[in-house]
Amino acid sequence: MAHFDLTDATCIATIRTLAADVVGKANSGHPGAPMGMAPVAHVLATRFFNANPNNSKWFNRDRFVLSNGCALQYILLHLLGYKLSLDDLKAFRQIDSLTPGHPEANHTDGIEVTTGPLGQGFANGVGLAMAQAHLGAVYNRDKFDLINNYTYVFTGDGCLMEGVASEAASLAGHLQLGNLVVIYDDNHISIDGDTAIAFTEDVSQRFLSYGWQVIGVDDGDSDLEGIYNAIAAARKEKSKPTLIRLRTTIGYGSKLQGTHGVHGSPLKADDIQSLKSKFNFPSDQSFYVPSETYAAYRAIASRGAELEAAWTTLLGKYGEAYPKESAELTRRIAGKLPEGWEKSLPVYKPSDPAQASRKLSEIVLTAMTPKFPDLLGGSADLTGSNLTKAKGTVDFQPPSTGLGAYSGTYIRYGVREHAMGAIANGLAAYGGIIPFVGTFLNFVSYAAGAVRLSALSKHQVIWVATHDSIGLGEDGPTHQPVETVVHLRAIPNLDCWRPADGNETSASYLVAIRSRETPSVLSLSRQNLPNLEGSSIERAARGGYVLYEVEGKEDLTIVSSGSEVAIALEAASKLKQEGFKVRIVSLPCWSVFDKQDKEYKLSVLRSGAPILSLEALSTVGWQKYSHEQYGMQGWGASGPFQKVYEKFGITGTNIASVGKKVISFYQGRQVVSPLDKAL
Amino acid sequence: MAHFDLTDATCIATIRTLAADVVGKANSGHPGAPMGMAPVAHVLATRFFNANPNNSKWFNRDRFVLSNGCALQYILLHLLGYKLSLDDLKAFRQIDSLTPGHPEANHTDGIEVTTGPLGQGFANGVGLAMAQAHLGAVYNRDKFDLINNYTYVFTGDGCLMEGVASEAASLAGHLQLGNLVVIYDDNHISIDGDTAIAFTEDVSQRFLSYGWQVIGVDDGDSDLEGIYNAIAAARKEKSKPTLIRLRTTIGYGSKLQGTHGVHGSPLKADDIQSLKSKFNFPSDQSFYVPSETYAAYRAIASRGAELEAAWTTLLGKYGEAYPKESAELTRRIAGKLPEGWEKSLPVYKPSDPAQASRKLSEIVLTAMTPKFPDLLGGSADLTGSNLTKAKGTVDFQPPSTGLGAYSGTYIRYGVREHAMGAIANGLAAYGGIIPFVGTFLNFVSYAAGAVRLSALSKHQVIWVATHDSIGLGEDGPTHQPVETVVHLRAIPNLDCWRPADGNETSASYLVAIRSRETPSVLSLSRQNLPNLEGSSIERAARGGYVLYEVEGKEDLTIVSSGSEVAIALEAASKLKQEGFKVRIVSLPCWSVFDKQDKEYKLSVLRSGAPILSLEALSTVGWQKYSHEQYGMQGWGASGPFQKVYEKFGITGTNIASVGKKVISFYQGRQVVSPLDKAL
């Protein structure tokens, strides 16, 4: 039933000329892709896309992801009437504008996920589609198809070369995500030139191998009906994600169309003029939007408002028929946590048995899960090691597999850490879901590209990162993180927790779950940790506190985290026998501690005596909190974990001896707190 | 012509029972895969594999990579007579043994690359195969097929789920690597259980889409002839890599065979006994190797020694026919650098024009390349931005593409950063090659899993990591690294350089190329940097030095790196006008500076006045070298780079004002060098 007319041609020309103008004014950006993708963007927006530009947060809106993130999305948002003016388009790539170089979630109205770093958006899209499948399965009822949106992803060659997209595509096929439509801008060009130089695989066959539906459209430049039919067929297929392979001409309309000359550089002034003439646009005007273009797009906006109104009515009726489900769904949509959820956090006494913090994490998850449907967790094929699967949870699986249901809350990610991280960003971006993911801490590094985008985009994702040091023992240095935690600690808006015992593990979950715009990494031990005298959820929730205080002036403070806090205590006890007074500070989370008031911080890490840090990781960064550092100077070693700790001198006995060295070095010196600073 | 007899069965049973014993004694490890892969390992080792166990470094040996790294490789090395005793097998996963939890290159005789972290070995194998293709094309001549080895990779489901393997597989298909044979242990099991839960793609079809030959063997447990024929067919195919999909039973022979119960845990004692009985092995003996097994494997070793001898003779004759090529090849095999290569490093005067350090890097590469055939470089689709392609270099491409030749030295990696890093490890591991790779610094994080293995395995890989800060400007925070450099600085045995000008860029190449067992990341600017008075290759090569000295006692030292050194100098000059004496220390490489003698270090970062660090990156870690830190507290911003620097106060004017604050804060305090420490 597709019908296209001159207005459509005008709209498409508007997108193309705006793309040239936006990038031209900024003198920076990628004009080629938006010019090539203008037709499909227009067909999708006008004929299929369900959203309300007046309320970009309408829950059942279709999600749009521009994986090859560029100006195209800003242009569409402007035309559709989101909170993005023509002036905002003119401020593309300027300081403090709403139109930064690549679209950023939680920065610009209507942007679902942050894209630009290639492959991420594709995997985010898989997460968005999984979120719909899950919430639909949990809340939809007969006659109440409340959550049934589609996720549309635009992607290019670059994204499809990235491993993170491959991982996500394989999982999406396994999960039979019929609500996911990916449109692949097959323009045969990447930054280095023709894709013939490096990307000659058969993309269609590859996606067929993943279990996707693949549809080709040979003339993506002008075959609007073909594009329409492809999207319609994609929507019709309910048990497979769809890849639409759309042959387009990059920079269509430019004198350099079809070459990488239009990929990452603005068009020359005369080329922009000629482009406009070609489309019968005034060649002397910039940022020209014909009134019929605005009219066409405002009509879509009206349709969107009507859709939302109808949906809101349906939600109201749902509330009458299913009050409990409705209340829960409404709470989740509003981004509120379940009432009193914190009460389920376990509290420990020193007499409670020693347990690994990964096990303590499992206890938290098992305690929280029954009252906390928002938690949607999983592991990258390390479930039994990460202990991420709470008892009684059902796998998130297509029903046809017989292995679970879409309403299930446990995701089998496979050995796909990077996609897992990026999918979790999509799950968080969808709303109503707090995703947690599991792997060894060492392999969070595989997902670094996604982790930094969680933090930048303010997606609440919780990493259950176990086996967090040489304490993993036998697997050896290939699996023993040394540098990982300091990397995570250096990422803005990310809380990296290394809890020392049961109460601290509960505290890390408390803060991680309350931090609705901050991702967290919980760095957890494989080995057992004793429950410590002096720890409490409240104290640990400040990020750092005095775990063991002395009477009078101390000789030394040892500041430590995670599995090494108990070793620090052992050292303190040995030193006490020799007459030394040693305080112990537990610092499970630097970034949370940094946010405490200065007085508190200076009381924890006070002047007067030297402070020695202890961690079975790289010492890089500990200089901020201590005068002296003890940790790993190189790689770990393979062996039973106690032997490995001994090899590297991380034992009560050796740290006591190191402590004496430090005490004697600072004898007679004036010792100022490392936090007593000018800046 | 395959013929298999009872001896083969005995050998295979030996591998299987040894696997059970090795893992059983360690009480840790993965018995299932070696037990399942024993038949193919045996067929490959005895019928095809060309190597000399007496000289594991014979240059034309076949390369073997156990991507799903486990005890299997140790067992084979022992049986073949490499320097690995039965006692070494008994010390599996024990401290300081030759048999750590996962095989480590440059640690155990005969191990080519470090595996265990999934997907890496697969991509390393692609690199090893590319190295052969390249060196063969460069040095082989009619009748002198000197370099013609195969690379064999064993891989499992876990590896094939990883994105890094997907990226590498796609590139290997494009590159038509007929010398690469991958044997996929298709046992339907991963750690979480049946692959049906997460990995249901059609792997064969996927590899066909990449342009591979795919051969299936349905009974990998006992069809030795089928295995033989598959490997023979793989070797015969000269223009495609081959995937042999081998259906095996994980833990074959165990009571738990075919389940994930044998994946990552030792077999129970009674299961080991029953296994041995099943194979007619003495059930009461551990680590039992029948003499016919040793005899069979020692025969292979003799064959290997003969192969090497014949090859050495051929190399001798080659030397007569092609003295120049032979001398060069022999030098490269010996791991020596070209005589006088350092002389090509450019030297700069302050009057030379300002240039971006990425451009300075290009100048170095262009100067070095003609006399330095060992350099095999490339970029992940950012050639024009990374400036990694020296003038006149030819693309490394299959001749049939018409785009280059295997003798070409410039690799088009596509947008595949993680595979690029892992492939570079394979190139370095092959020998005779110094690989360098290019991408934005921000996307080195995509390859973190490979980078840490470069460092752990002592592979000399050089990263040309451009656009290294907010100085990249318009692309915005999605592309502006903040946390990346401190992550790299925390990796042991990795030198991260951030040169400030031309001489420092030359210095970073000088040290990076001389460091034959250390990878380096050169963090380079997009924006122009002036050539600084006081810089020199020699001084910068110490990792840190006083760039600008004052007369008498200073009021402040500013320590900085890269693009911010010139800003520090500007601040110093402003402060000088106000009567303050400010020294400037340039610290382009922490790890190299750390290795200098203490006296030198204390002379550079001396006591007596406060030291302020300045870098347009996270300040994490700078506390080691300074009392006060100025840098990025959060994410960057999209805009022209000068505006971005202004926004974050990284300008001469603001740093001068910050400097005054620091000076006044420390007035009257006793200031001790941050390097004057007890530990």
Ligand SMILES: [Ca+2]
């Ligand atoms: Ca493209």
Ligand SMILES: [Ca+2]
């Ligand atoms: Ca497997």
